[in-house]
Amino acid sequence: MSFTFERIYWQTYLNEVYSYLHHHPETSWQEQATTSFLQRQLSQLGYQTTTFPDCTGVVGEYGNGVVTVALRADMDALGYREGEATKAIHACGHDAHMAMVLTAAAALKQNPANCRIKIIFQPAEEVGAGALKLIEKGVVDEVDYLFGVHLRPVQELAGGLAAPAIQNGAACILQGEIRGRSAHGARPQLGINVIEVAAQLVQMLQGLHWNPLQPASIKMTRLWAGNASANIIPDRADFSLDVRAQTNQQMQELKVKINHLAVSLATAYGATITLQPGADTPAAEISDAAQEILAQAIRDTLGEKGLAPPVLTPGAEDFHYYTCRRPQVKATMLGLGCNLQPGLHHPEMTFEEKYLIDGAEILARALYYAATNSYIGRYSLCQKNC
Template sequence: MKETIGQIKAELWDIFDHLHRHPEISWEEWRTTDFLRQELEREGYRVRTFADCPGVVAEIGNGPLAVGVRSDMDALWQEVDGVWQPNHSCGHDAHMTIVLGVAKLLRRIGYEPPGTLRFLFQPAEEKGTGALKMIEKGAADGLTFLYGVHLRPIQEVESGYAAPAIIHGAAQCIEGRIRGMAAHAARPHLGVNVIEVGSAIVQELGKIHTDPQVPASIKMTKFHAGEKDANTIPDYAEFALDLRAQTNGAMERLVEGLRHVVNGVAAIYGADIELTERTRIVAASPDYEAQQLMEEAIIAVLGADKCVPPVVTPGGEDFHFYSFKKPELKTTMLGLGCDLRPGLHHPRMTFRRDDLLSGVEILARVVMNTFAKVSPQGEKEHASVAANH
């Protein structure tokens, strides 16, 4: 298998360079969709795209056991060298390269899955809504296993190492509006100052307590009030809150505590406070069997000493909606070390490119091992392919 990876290495670098040079933000990944479609059709996959949204689903083989591999597609909107533009600083260009590399590798070594092998290229992960759309489109229907991959920053996993699961936390963005009463700044007793109301909310957030053994945080990340006049008590403000929790239960308690805070502050100040909940990302719940299969693949490629425990991270990932919405689906994400620095979402994020090849081999092996574990026919096919490659 390593020999074949070496043979397609230059092709994979061309793919990565193309994707990196042509980033597209969430829900606008149309050129990316077309590029992936052409590459997958060239390899003989049955490919499906959608008229109303970006995204690609590709299959090969048939049978009751269906194994899937998923990649996200979208870039971030960031300022780079003074210019706002789409930018792949979360590694989604690398993820697409890895997953497309798996699709190509398995075809080049002549692997025929004893079941259905499906690849999902999903839009809008950064918005937290892409996985939900793919589920709505039936992209996960009939799958038994679904594997994902995400590059890990050097602070979590070093180059040459990998983790069989990423334990992402739950994430929630909540937007708010405060309506008070305008007044002359010389007569504050006649008004309701929305800045004071916002300050009170910030102070009370620190009094929301959850289980101290479960990481959780809530903080205000945006606040706007007042306009040009400095001698007027402002009567309208907008704000945003970022909520993080390692479990879905802790997130529920954070949201409940926030509602109590807002109701209390509104009553004290006589203000009207309205909250709008945006998409909530659910916490990870990797399947034990899928995690074990991923661990075996990591050990086969990198060695037992390079397989690290599952990574616990406060970041969020909409990949976990697949198992949340379909509890029967067995999922886990490969956490791939690649010397990624200075960090995810930094506009100048870099990583060690050769580690992507390890990601390709690990995911290819976990696909083959998954089919082999559940089907005698798959075990025979796996043994034959492994002996020849």
């Protein structure tokens, strides 16, 4: 059995799908029109579709077999303030991800394999909650191989290159509160100024150390304190910390250090500092087997010169909940170079659309190879520096 991909034919389909999705962005948990569009497309392709009464998103299924292979694309756009209104913009490439996955799903119908195919369109990636919701619904319980995709900034991958894995880091938002004691501004010795405590917390966080070979960062990204009158020493401050680490173990170590620091600082000032976890996204746990399959799919699509090493990035991605919560799933994400700039999440982000057809073919090949074992013996991770 061999895989075929009619690039000229599927290019037209991909362009039409991408154009619609790009011009109809919807933010997290609001992807109703996107869900309806994708469900119609999957149904027309012959997939059995499932939607959910309590959330957006759609899953398409086709075929039967011992092996279940799946593709996943995120659906949500980002919201940006424009005057008094919020405008949704696909500034993270999710419109491209959906277009590539849907095109791959279409192409797979022309390459029958003895397997069960799942096409997963997942909502709410940007708020780190969509994957967890679909996991609760059992979407990946029977999945053997799972492949995702994400466009990469030009600083990570140039156009025409593709990586068989994205080593995303872990990300955690800690919501904090500082309690002090209010006093008149003329009598500071009677109060505990929470702004001074917050300022000291920022300085002490910068003094934390970790293995310099593992990227990490801790930033205070939100701080609110003070009263309507400027001559009152404030007794309460609310803040947020954005914590990044390259591995899940390192993230746990940072959380312990932050908590110890907060306890010590509160004791020194006579204040109280409480920390509550917010969004918490795990670092990537990549399957060697899935990476090997994806690497072969890249080579067969782009040639040897198009295969890049795995991308190491501090950015988080809720795709990795699938493997953390369901360890039996063998998963990896395709990193696609498309000369994307100035960067992800920039409201004026642009990329070269001509590379999307490469991503669609790579994804379709990867699923076909996983289903048929036709990649075995053709590639070994030890043969490449990836």
